[in-house]
Amino acid sequence: xxxxxxxxxxxxxxxxxxxxxxxxxxxxxxxxxxxxxxxxxxxxxxxxxxxxxxxxxxxxxxxxxxxxxxxxxxxxxxxxxxxxxxxxxxxxxxxxxxxxxxxxxxxxxxxxxxxxxxxxxxxxxxxxxxxxxxxxxxxxxxxxxxxxxxxxxxxxxxxxxxxxxxxxxxxxxxxxxxxxxxxxxxxxxxxxxxxxxxxxxxxxxxxxxxxxxxxxxxxxxxxxxxxxxxxxxx
Amino acid sequence: xxxxxxxxxxxxxxxxxxxxxxxxxxxxxxxxxxxxxxxxxxxxxxxxxxxxxxxxxxxxxxxxxxxxxxxxxxxxxxxxxxxxxxxxxxxxxxxxxxxxxxxxxxxxxxxxxxxxxxxxxxxxxxxxxxxxxxxxxxxxxxxxxxxxxxxxxxxxxxxxxxxxxxxxxxxxxxxxxxxxxxxxxxxxxxxxxxxxxxxxxxxxxxxxxxxxxxxxxxxxxxxxxxxxxxxxxxxxxxxxxxxxxxxxxxxxxxxxxxxxxxxxxxxxxxxxxxxxxxxxxxxxxxx
Numbered sequence: 001x002x003x004x005x006x007x008x009x010x011x012x013x014x015x016x017x018x019x020x021x022x023x024x025x026x027x028x029x030x031x032x033x034x035x036x037x038x039x040x041x042x043x044x045x046x047x048x049x050x051x052x053x054x055x056x057x058x059x060x061x062x063x064x065x066x067x068x069x070x071x072x073x074x075x076x077x078x079x080x081x082x083x084x085x086x087x088x089x090x091x092x093x094x095x096x097x098x099x100x101x102x103x104x105x106x107x108x109x110x111x112x113x114x115x116x117x118x119x120x121x122x123x124x125x126x127x128x129x130x131x132x133x134x135x136x137x138x139x140x141x142x143x144x145x146x147x148x149x150x151x152x153x154x155x156x157x158x159x160x161x162x163x164x165x166x167x168x169x170x171x172x173x174x175x176x177x178x179x180x181x182x183x184x185x186x187x188x189x190x191x192x193x194x195x196x197x198x199x200x201x202x203x204x205x206x207x208x209x210x211x212x213x214x215x216x217x218x219x220x221x222x223x224x225x226x227x228x229x230x231x232x233x234x
Numbered sequence: 235x236x237x238x239x240x241x242x243x244x245x246x247x248x249x250x251x252x253x254x255x256x257x258x259x260x261x262x263x264x265x266x267x268x269x270x271x272x273x274x275x276x277x278x279x280x281x282x283x284x285x286x287x288x289x290x291x292x293x294x295x296x297x298x299x300x301x302x303x304x305x306x307x308x309x310x311x312x313x314x315x316x317x318x319x320x321x322x323x324x325x326x327x328x329x330x331x332x333x334x335x336x337x338x339x340x341x342x343x344x345x346x347x348x349x350x351x352x353x354x355x356x357x358x359x360x361x362x363x364x365x366x367x368x369x370x371x372x373x374x375x376x377x378x379x380x381x382x383x384x385x386x387x388x389x390x391x392x393x394x395x396x397x398x399x400x401x402x403x404x405x406x407x408x409x410x411x412x413x414x415x416x417x418x419x420x421x422x423x424x425x426x427x428x429x430x431x432x433x434x435x436x437x438x439x440x441x442x443x444x445x446x447x448x449x450x451x452x453x454x455x456x457x458x459x460x461x462x463x464x465x466x467x468x469x470x471x472x473x474x475x476x477x478x479x480x481x482x483x484x485x486x487x488x489x490x491x492x493x494x495x496x497x498x499x500x501x502x503x504x505x506x507x508x509x510x511x512x513x514x515x516x517x518x519x520x521x
Contacts, residue, residue, distance in 0.1 A: 050413060082411065089407060091400070099400055102400070147415070151416065
């Protein structure tokens with residue numbers, strides 16, 4: 001479904017990603033692991049169209065989307081749930097969800113999608129009219145994921161969904177991710193939490209200083225001694 | 235006592251228009267961080283276009299809106315898209331410089347075309363008076379207040395319950411998250427700037443009937459608008475409207491109770507006093 005070839009991207013002319021290739025098949029959960037500053041967020045920002053690549057190619061269903069704007073990528077179903085959740089704090093849960101489905105592809109189905117995500121996250125239904133800024137961290141993460149689903153995600157990219165959450169919420173969020181996977185959604189999971197990612201992801205990539213150093217099935221990555229070192233940034 | 239009441243009511247009426255104009259400026263600031271120092275000169279430009287349309291076709295300022303509203307909204311969109319946006323990522327002072335330059339261009343352009351002597355655009359409602367008890371109000375003042383409050387209300391509803399309004403608030407609250415929703419941030423900024431100048435076009439028509447204008451008046455409007463949005467907490471809707479009313483009253487009271495020149499200083503004095511005790515301005519909320 002998604003292929004990245006030799007992607008070089010960064011900020012202000014300084015490459016953070018130095019030739020990354022990666023593929024995600026339809027219906028897969030792919031884990032993207034790596035230490036801080038390995039380039040994980042840069043990679044998904046390049047996929048979202050927020051970072052313009054210096055070279056390389058991004059293909060979605062075989063079509064080149066490298067030059068498309070962020071808006072055009074959202075319309076095609078490449079959706080990012082950003083690190084830190086970035087909900088709109090002064091708006092209600094409802095308004096956040098409506099904004100999730102504001103792109104031209106998703107807008108006609110907003111009402112049905114809204115029902116779907118509220119059934120998926122009953123807590124959000126309870127908090128429907130509450131300002132997003134007053135939600136707990138776990139609830140904000142639910143909202144951020146729900147907002148991403150509202151956009152009509154085909155590829156859902158979750159950036160550090162477990163960050164700053166209590167263990168109970170982390171467990172809950174990962175169960176939701178599993179359910180979404182069960183429903184056929186393709187997921188790219190960017191995580192610091194090694195154990196959880198290896199448990200839920202089918203395949204994993206390990207990024208180290210802008211390069212993919214390990215790739216393969218979760219079990220193989222788990223037993224690879226290089227994983228630990230890349231992960232610890234040693 | 236009657237004098238006080240008269241001044242207060244007049245101040246509230248004119249203040250509603252100041253509030254409306256400042257709402258436009260505050261929206262622009264909220265979504266793009268741009269403070270437009272030519273905002274008042276655009277009001278003046280609108281007023282001179284009303285004057286020109288009156289001289290050429292005997293159009294009443296209110297009727298001129300059919301022309302000035304769409305044209306100025308379009309000009310606003312073009313100014314943002316082709317002048318401000320290309321340098322919006324640069325240092326803040328670059329944009330300040332640019333809008334100040336724009337103010338001078340408008341001011342001198344008007345001076346060149348219309349000359350420097352004070353002029354006025356008449357209107358059929360000018361002589362109409364409303365008498366409420368001991369207070370006598372001029373027609374244009376009442377119309378300006380009614381339309382300003384109505385437009386502020388429309389703006390409020392747009393911001394709260396339409397997709398474009400929610401997009402504007404989304405860009406204000408978190409531009410990166412808005413981009414991830416597929417919102418074209420640059421487009422929202424352009425639309426907001428155009429709306430701000432469209433509001434200015436309406437304000438120009440409301441302030442025109444019977445008012446004496448000269449090319450240097452733009453700066454006064456800009457400064458008044460700045461006072462209002464700073465007082466109102468930059469992006470707080472209710473705070474800005476309230477700020478407009480306060481500045482309007484201060485101006486009216488100053489003109490009645492102090493000399494003409496000293497009177498225009500009263501809004502600044504009140505502004506400084508309020509900011510001393512409430513540095514965040516009149517806003518209660520956080521955003």
